[in-house]
Amino acid sequence: AQSVTQPDIHITVSEGASLELRCNYSYGATPYLFWYVQSPGQGLQLLLKYFSGDTLVQGIKGFEAEFKRSQSSFNLRKPSVHWSDAAEYFCAVVFTGGGNKLTFGTGTQLKVEL
């Protein structure tokens, strides 16, 4: 079955520390992969995307993500977290043959300690 998993429900990091949010998918091929961020009471904003090619992709707000085919993972990273990064982060995928619908992971809530 096709699925996307975010193993961490909550993560707390100190401001200035590095961040890695995990995302795994289950699929027989490489889906199209995305990370979205949602600040409290707001809509979602696309951070970055991966379709093919270079497995390290750069996004907005200083975020990057690395696609690892062998691990079926697409983890989000940031070298130095700012207090304004506190938000909900959703990994999402578009699987082929599924009507091109965007499937969201369950989300990871990021808290930043000052």
Next chain:
Amino acid sequence: DTEVTQTPKHLVMGMTNKKSLKCEQHMGHRAMYWYKQKAKKPPELMFVYSYEKLSINESVPSRFSPECPNSSLLNLHLHALQPEDSALYLCASSHDRRQSSAGELFFGEGSRLTVL
């Protein structure tokens, strides 16, 4: 202009009321979406319009009725809702429905609906 605008931001309605949520985009996108999001959960797809035609209805109850009057506007008509329908309703748009575009959604800030 890269915005998706949703009105109203907040709506309180009784179970017998009829109300509508509105969404507008001027990016020339040809696909528009309605999502429902409960607290601490990911968005759930409700409807997708592609070139002003309804292309996906995720088995949404008929008390929710979508409408796409033109390529820039998307409405969600609400009637006889239940308290469990209280949620954040998000509108989104994408360039089109190809696989590469279907994941690049531009979201509005949402309409927070409370059903009493």
